[in-house]
Amino acid sequence: MRRRLAAALIVPALMLTAACGESDDSGKTKGAEASQSPQMPEVPKPVAAADPMPTVAGEAGKKPEITVPKGDPSGKFVVATLTEGSGPVVQKNDLVVTKYTGKVWKSGKELAPGSYDQGGTSLVVTAGAPTMLPMFSEAVTGKKVGSRVLVVAPPSAAFGEQGKQELGVAPTDNLVFVLDVAELMPKKAEGTQASIPAELPQIKADKDEAAEIKIPKNDPPKELVSKVLIEGKGAEVKSGQTVYMQYSGAAWKVNEGKDKATLFDTSWKTGAPFTTVIGQGQVIEGWDKGLVGKKVGDRVLLVIPPAQAYKDQDKGPELPANSTLVFVVDIVGAM
Numbered sequence: 544m545r546r547r548l549a550a551a552l553i554v555p556a557l558m559l560t561a562a563c564g565e566s567d568d569s570g571k572t573k574g575a576e577a578s579q580s581p582q583m584p585e586v587p588k589p590v591a592a593a594d595p596m597p598t599v600a601g602e603a604g605k606k607p608e609i610t611v612p613k614g615d616p617s618g619k620f621v622v623a624t625l626t627e628g629s630g631p632v633v634q635k636n637d638l639v640v641t642k643y644t645g646k647v648w649k650s651g652k653e654l655a656p657g658s659y660d661q662g663g664t665s666l667v668v669t670a671g672a673p674t675m676l677p678m679f680s681e682a683v684t685g686k687k688v689g690s691r692v693l694v695v696a697p698p699s700a701a702f703g704e705q706g707k708q709e710l711g712v713a714p715t716d717n718l719v720f721v722l723d724v725a726e727l728m729p730k731k732a733e734g735t736q737a738s739i740p741a742e743l744p745q746i747k748a749d750k751d752e753a754a755e756i757k758i759p760k761n762d763p764p765k766e767l768v769s770k771v772l773i774e775g776k777g778a779e780v781k782s783g784q785t786v787y788m789q790y791s792g793a794a795w796k797v798n799e800g801k802d803k804a805t806l807f808d809t810s811w812k813t814g815a816p817f818t819t820v821i822g823q824g825q826v827i828e829g830w831d832k833g834l835v836g837k838k839v840g841d842r843v844l845l846v847i848p849p850a851q852a853y854k855d856q857d858k859g860p861e862l863p864a865n866s867t868l869v870f871v872v873d874i875v876g877a878m
Contacts, residue, residue: 586620586677586700593617593695597648597719599625603691606659607721609646616648616717621695622682628689628724635671638728638787638816639683640876642666648695648717654710658723664785664878667728669815676701678720686724694720728816731789732842732873734773739844744793744804744869746772746844753809754791754871760800763867768846769833772871775840780877782822782835787876789816795846795867797860804869807861816875827852829868839877845870 595612603626633639642658643666656663669675670684678696686692696718698704706714730751739745742761748754780786791809798804810817819826822835829847837843847868849855857864 586681587697589620589622589681591621591623593619593621596621596623597693597695599691599693599721603628603689603723606657607644607691609644609719609721611646611648611651611719616695616697618697618717619695620677620681620697620700621693623693624686624690625693625721626689626691628687628691630688630724631727633670633683633686633688633724633727635684636814637670638730638875639668639670639688640665640725640728641668641679641683642723642725643720645718645720647712648719649713650711650716652711654712654718665725667787667816667818667876672814674814678718679722682720682722683724688724688726690724692722692724694718694722696720728787728876729840730816731875732773732775732840734775734840734842736772736842737770739770739772743768743770743844743846744795746871748791748842748871748873751811753806753811756791756793756798756804756806756869756871757802758793758795758798758800758804758869763795763848764846765848767829767833767848767851768844769837770844771837771841772844773840773842773873775838775842775874777839777841777874778877780821780835780837780839780874782831784821784877785818786821786834786874787816787818787878788834789873789875790870792868792870794862795869797863797866798869805861807858821877827868830870830872834872834874837874839874841874843870843872843874845872 598610599607601607644657645654668679672680677700682694701718704714706712745757789810791806793804793806822831829851833845849865852868855864
């Protein structure tokens with residue numbers, strides 16, 4: 544599965560601390576979960592104010608107007624609550640839906656499209672996660688849902704000494720962001736799981752961790768299976784949407800009859816949901832066909848024949864050529 548967003552390509556660039564495009568053994572592209580570069584300097588402790596400070600105009604929930612003062616920034620990592628929300632306090636490892644507007648301090652260049660611009664989208668941040676940029680992950684931690692937060696990020700809290708050329712961010716640039724802490728996203732599907740026919744894989748996924756998959760000792764189905772195990776209450780997933788999912792995957796034949804399948808991949812190891820545009824050929828066909836039309840909050844069992852998966856590609860002992868794939872997918876958000 545390839546990892547990237549469609550319209551708002553700025554979003555994965557903001558989330559990454561390493562370059563996109565590096566593939567792992569499952570054939571995916573590493574994205575928002577990429578580890579921080581070993582060259583990243585130590586992140587300074589956030590402060591509530593420093594001189595000089597940008598000013599922000601506009602109501603929370605609408606695009607803010609950021610005015611960057613003349614002169615050089617303080618170099619401090621500033622996280623200032625402009626408006627305090629009335630929702631729950633964001634805890635470490637919470638999945639936080641944010642809307643953002645950003646600028647480069649020195650040039651005044653806006654990092655577009657922001658969430659309030661045409662073609663923009665929200666940014667889902669794992670609070671306090673070391674695998675995400677501190678200017679987001681640290682800025683939302685401890686804030687209340689509904690808050691508007693001003694962030695001034697030196698390179699050590701942003702892209703480090705490498706900068707981000709595709710965004711016009713130089714290695715020495717300080718960045719200014721306004722983040723609206725919009726809502727918390729559930730980490731997995733919630734509800735009572737439906738029974739599964741004996742000839743299909745059995746699933747146990749009641750904890751905030753990778754699912755357990757037990758594959759029966761029989762031949763896999765020849766056609767795509769897309770079975771809802773937990774029915775969500777959210778909106779229907781439409782082709783072209785950016786979808787956020789927790790998943791675990793195993794190959795059928797190499798795990799047939801075992802008490803517990805060996806997973807070839809899972810989103811739970813990354814600390815963040817897998818994010819992709821669905822229905823547009825950016826993931827394997829079985830995902831596009833099996834997940835479009837499902838609802839946010841659904842848990843879905845996918846059994847995908849080789850022709851709709853990786854066909855004759857050999858991706859190692861856990862995922863040999865012509866494998867039927869088994870996935871359990873929790874759809875936790877769509878935008």
